[in-house]
Amino acid sequence: MSDPCDGCGQSVEDALARDVRLQVDRSTVDSQRFCPTCFAEWITKYQEQMSPSSNRESSDADIIVD
Numbered sequence: 001m002s003d004p005c006d007g008c009g010q011s012v013e014d015a016l017a018r019d020v021r022l023q024v025d026r027s028t029v030d031s032q033r034f035c036p037t038c039f040a041e042w043i044t045k046y047q048e049q050m051s052p053s054s055n056r057e058s059s060d061a062d063i064i065v066d
Helices: 036-050
Strands: 002-004 011-013 018-024 027-034
Touching: 018 036, 027 036
Parallel strands: none
Antiparallel strands: 002 011, 018 027
């Protein structure tokens, strides 16, 4: 089976595909399928956004309480 990559739109075989799922309280919020190249780019972007940065100041405005 071959489905398109959500990053670049190219067809990607199941054996090469990487699925990323975001779940909150066991409910799927988002699901994406990537080819190896787009998955590597996604990992790099994730690492950059999630790593502590000395240039980014933390404030209470970043905290969401529900």
